[in-house]
Amino acid sequence: MGLPSWLLSPRLWDFLVDGVVSTLIILTIVWAERKIAARVQMRVGPFHVSPRLGGYLQLVADAIRFVMQEVIITADSYRVLFVALPPLFVALALTPSFLVPLSPHLALLSRPALHYGILMGIAILFYTFIMVVGIGWAVNNRFAYIGAAREALIITAYEIPVATAFADMFMIYKTIDPIEIVAKQMYIVGAIYNPAAFIVYIIGVAMATSRFPFEIADYEGDVATGPYSDFSSIFLALTYAGGIYIALFSYSLLGALVFLGGWAPITPGPWPADIWGNLAAAAFLLFKTFVLMLFFVFLRSVMPVARLDHALSFSWRWVLTLGVIATAIAATEYFVL
Amino acid sequence: MGLKMEQYGLVLKEVEAGPGGKKTLELLFGPQHPSSGHIRFFVEVDGDIIVDIRPDPGFVHRTMEKLGETRHFIMNVPLFERLSLPDAINVTWAYSMAVERMLGYDVSERAEYLRTLFGEMSRISVHLYDLALHAIMIGSSTGFMYGFGLRDLLVNLWAIATGARTTPTWVLPGGVRRAPPKVFYERLAGFLDFLERKMDEFYRLVVKNPVGYYRLKDVGHLSKEEAAAYLATGPGARGSGIDWDARRDMPYGVYKQVEWEVKVHDEGDSLARTLVRIEEVKESAKIIRQLLKIMPMDGPLIGHNAAHKIPPKDREFLNEQVRMSGYYVTTTNLAEGTGLTEGGRGRYFFQVFGSGTERLFRVRISTPSWQNLRAFMKATIGARLMDLPAIYGSFGFFPPEADR
Amino acid sequence: MAGQKLGEAIKAVLDVIGLGLKYTIKPERLTIYYPYEAPDYMGRIRGWIGLWTERCTSCMICARICPTNAIKMYLEKNGRRYPGIDYGRCIMCHYCIDACPTYALYPTEIRDFAFYKHEDMIYTPDMMRKPPQVPKLVPEVVKVVHEYRNGKVVKLRVGKLEEPKPLPPAPSVPVVES
Ligand code: SF4
Ligand code: SF4
Numbered sequence: 008m009g010l011p012s013w014l015l016s017p018r019l020w021d022f023l024v025d026g027v028v029s030t031l032i033i034l035t036i037v038w039a040e041r042k043i044a045a046r047v048q049m050r051v052g053p054f055h056v057s058p059r060l061g062g063y064l065q066l067v068a069d070a071i072r073f074v075m076q077e078v079i080i081t082a083d084s085y086r087v088l089f090v091a092l093p094p095l096f097v098a099l100a101l102t103p104s105f106l107v108p109l110s111p112h113l114a115l116l117s118r119p120a121l122h123y124g125i126l127m128g129i130a131i132l133f134y135t136f137i138m139v140v141g142i143g144w145a146v147n148n149r150f151a152y153i154g155a156a157r158e159a160l161i162i163t164a165y166e167i168p169v170a171t172a173f174a175d176m177f178m179i180y181k182t183i184d185p186i187e188i189v190a191k192q193m194y195i196v197g198a199i200y201n202p203a204a205f206i207v208y209i210i211g212v213a214m215a216t217s218r219f220p221f222e223i224a225d226y227e228g229d230v231a232t233g234p235y236s237d238f239s240s241i242f243l244a245l246t247y248a249g250g251i252y253i254a255l256f257s258y259s260l261l262g263a264l265v266f267l268g269g270w271a272p273i274t275p276g277p278w279p280a281d282i283w284g285n286l287a288a289a290a291f292l293l294f295k296t297f298v299l300m301l302f303f304v305f306l307r308s309v310m311p312v313a314r315l316d317h318a319l320s321f322s323w324r325w326v327l328t329l330g331v332i333a334t335a336i337a338a339t340e341y342f343v344l
Numbered sequence: 345m346g347l348k349m350e351q352y353g354l355v356l357k358e359v360e361a362g363p364g365g366k367k368t369l370e371l372l373f374g375p376q377h378p379s380s381g382h383i384r385f386f387v388e389v390d391g392d393i394i395v396d397i398r399p400d401p402g403f404v405h406r407t408m409e410k411l412g413e414t415r416h417f418i419m420n421v422p423l424f425e426r427l428s429l430p431d432a433i434n435v436t437w438a439y440s441m442a443v444e445r446m447l448g449y450d451v452s453e454r455a456e457y458l459r460t461l462f463g464e465m466s467r468i469s470v471h472l473y474d475l476a477l478h479a480i481m482i483g484s485s486t487g488f489m490y491g492f493g494l495r496d497l498l499v500n501l502w503a504i505a506t507g508a509r510t511t512p513t514w515v516l517p518g519g520v521r522r523a524p525p526k527v528f529y530e531r532l533a534g535f536l537d538f539l540e541r542k543m544d545e546f547y548r549l550v551v552k553n554p555v556g557y558y559r560l561k562d563v564g565h566l567s568k569e570e571a572a573a574y575l576a577t578g579p580g581a582r583g584s585g586i587d588w589d590a591r592r593d594m595p596y597g598v599y600k601q602v603e604w605e606v607k608v609h610d611e612g613d614s615l616a617r618t619l620v621r622i623e624e625v626k627e628s629a630k631i632i633r634q635l636l637k638i639m640p641m642d643g644p645l646i647g648h649n650a651a652h653k654i655p656p657k658d659r660e661f662l663n664e665q666v667r668m669s670g671y672y673v674t675t676t677n678l679a680e681g682t683g684l685t686e687g688g689r690g691r692y693f694f695q696v697f698g699s700g701t702e703r704l705f706r707v708r709i710s711t712p713s714w715q716n717l718r719a720f721m722k723a724t725i726g727a728r729l730m731d732l733p734a735i736y737g738s739f740g741f742f743p744p745e746a747d748r
Numbered sequence: 749m750a751g752q753k754l755g756e757a758i759k760a761v762l763d764v765i766g767l768g769l770k771y772t773i774k775p776e777r778l779t780i781y782y783p784y785e786a787p788d789y790m791g792r793i794r795g796w797i798g799l800w801t802e803r804c805t806s807c808m809i810c811a812r813i814c815p816t817n818a819i820k821m822y823l824e825k826n827g828r829r830y831p832g833i834d835y836g837r838c839i840m841c842h843y844c845i846d847a848c849p850t851y852a853l854y855p856t857e858i859r860d861f862a863f864y865k866h867e868d869m870i871y872t873p874d875m876m877r878k879p880p881q882v883p884k885l886v887p888e889v890v891k892v893v894h895e896y897r898n899g900k901v902v903k904l905r906v907g908k909l910e911e912p913k914p915l916p917p918a919p920s921v922p923v924v925e926s
Contacts, residue, residue, distance in 0.1 A: 044485060047768050047772060048490065048493070049490070050778065051777060054781070153371075153729070227483070228378070229729055305768060308772075309768035310483075312482060415815065419813065486768075500894060503787075504793070508840060548760070553761065557757075666846070668843050669809070672812075
């Protein structure tokens, strides 16, 4: 081929594919969330901006509006963190998706580091929501404080089950290497190996990314939008209206790798030779991610919000129990398989 | 970083209570809050528990009672229906009843049937409104859209019957203003079927759903004694086991001709109040179905005494429409009248004093939301902060109605 | 906490998810796409008010019964006073129409009108024959109604929304010459 070799670098392609497709997926998922909710709620949802596309461009219009809005930094907020934390939040939320491979040969990292890709991703994702607590503090508003305190409580409640779910799967696969994990799921996906862990993962991610019914930190009913209540314009887009979806994307990508078999049935050849195969694998993985995200945003249309103490006790009591069951299943499979 | 605690931190309020005292956080809930409506509550929370709540009403006070003294009594009808637009018919019905008793007007039979029919529609409308807002307060946007979507169909039916979607100005002293067309009755029957099916889904989505169930269950408890002591009314009282409904206990309209029951729940929590609402919607549908069978389809729309004042050429189409000219020349008596109806949120009570001129000397209005406010505060103490919307919505508090 | 049992709760959750999926696939919509469609009230909704000056006797009943004092009586060249309505105050109660002894006021069902300036809202008697022109957003507006069949809502199209026409000439009535 006549292309210079740097143009064919798998790192560049991984970066491009991940960057572009994640943006597209996040836009689509916000649109889909509105459309699904509208369909369940006997209405139409976004429509007038681009009726032919079903109102898809509404998202672009909203994004433009967010960017063009006046930036308001309230007088008694802590300015440094108020400005610094939203971009940090987005950056941390997006990083994990760059740490994992999109196909056996398409990855930003190379071997020894790639081996720990999923682990690093989970660790970073757990840090991401500490930013929310920081945001709540920086905003310096009573509702934001309460929201931040709730976020802190929820972080403690979901972290352990989610970590357990992933650890169980690592135990079943006997490896933490993402590529080998996918290779092990060639015929049976992880969610079938260990359904309990999958359910724990679903509930944990719903709590982590404030999906319904756990939209508690930013519950409109009593704390307005919680930590984000004084944010406007681009900051709101970075956190409440965008950042959380990015975190959801990262969580779903990890979930798709570990529980849904990644690019499983597709086994592309080595990178420069089989470009299309690798891209197809990446597309299939991102499609699975998209489906997972669809489920998370679908919950909005059927669920109210749970109460804080119920959510916490639910997580500590039931989800953790389920996590223990998942561990038992994983241990059994560890010795049987 | 040299930050002062007052600047960056929770400013806590010290309360002298017990040996050590305690520190509480005061939250200003409303009037710009997503779920407060036009009222402000000073909520004091100790941790997650609400220890005190003080209301600050009056943001939408419009001096209804005083305005009612400054104009012809017939001009009060569009004014008073703005007390509670979702419940427009029941409000104006209570006012009209008061004026009828003051003037000694009779109500024609057809008008009684029509008023009962529309009063029940009004109850459905207000219950849908409250259930919808309650649903969004506990976070279910689907419940919100269900309520308002269904109510939109209902107000469209109102529009073809009365001439306006939400401001019917339809009940007049002596009768009603306008007869609904045939197609209204046909669509109404179909609408009820659709409504019942959707209410069932609403129940599954919001109330039976464990998330919603535990938001409502055992929160905002109001015992029967407390509900009576704090003068709760409507679903607020019936959810606490008080078996009182003005439709049955102070009969008006044609409620005696139809079979229905008063729905009472004994638990006294938010769930009970919500269930009372949902079941009352079904009862109302039942009443309307029976009324559709037995109501007279023809006849004058206003009673004899009111029709007497209408000029003869306008009297010809009294079966279709009532013209105002008769009311314009009517003056009030030196008498007094009271009207009482059971609206969706509780009982509406009007007392009017005539002055001998066209204006009333005094109008007294008692609205259910204002009564329920005290019961709501009582129910809220000791609840968690996240329960506040769940309790607030379950009383269906409507600030414009409370502030008058 | 006496309440739902675990099995019941799980069943209820699955039930709502099923309900949501059902409507995601096969939605049941009520929406009226407003600028393209408009609900049809069969001419029974209270809207803009026209006036036949030749029928008006200047009795001022309409101005006095108006609950919002929206009607002002304007002195015309012939020395008589005719009503003009301030649509900034009018609440469309149609008391004025129903009170007019000579049927000089004329009800219409025109509801969607908007004004750019407050002065435009004040209609003087000579303007009260010509309905307000609604700026057209789309070439044709379809009128729809919601009908109910077998417990389902169906949206039916019942013709096009017409341009508001000027009032027809007044039917013959005892006209009071000035
Ligand atoms: S419709 Fe009602 S508010 Fe409008 S001008 Fe006539 S009487 Fe006044
Ligand atoms: S429009 Fe009718 S009510 Fe008004 S002044 Fe003329 S005749 Fe009288």
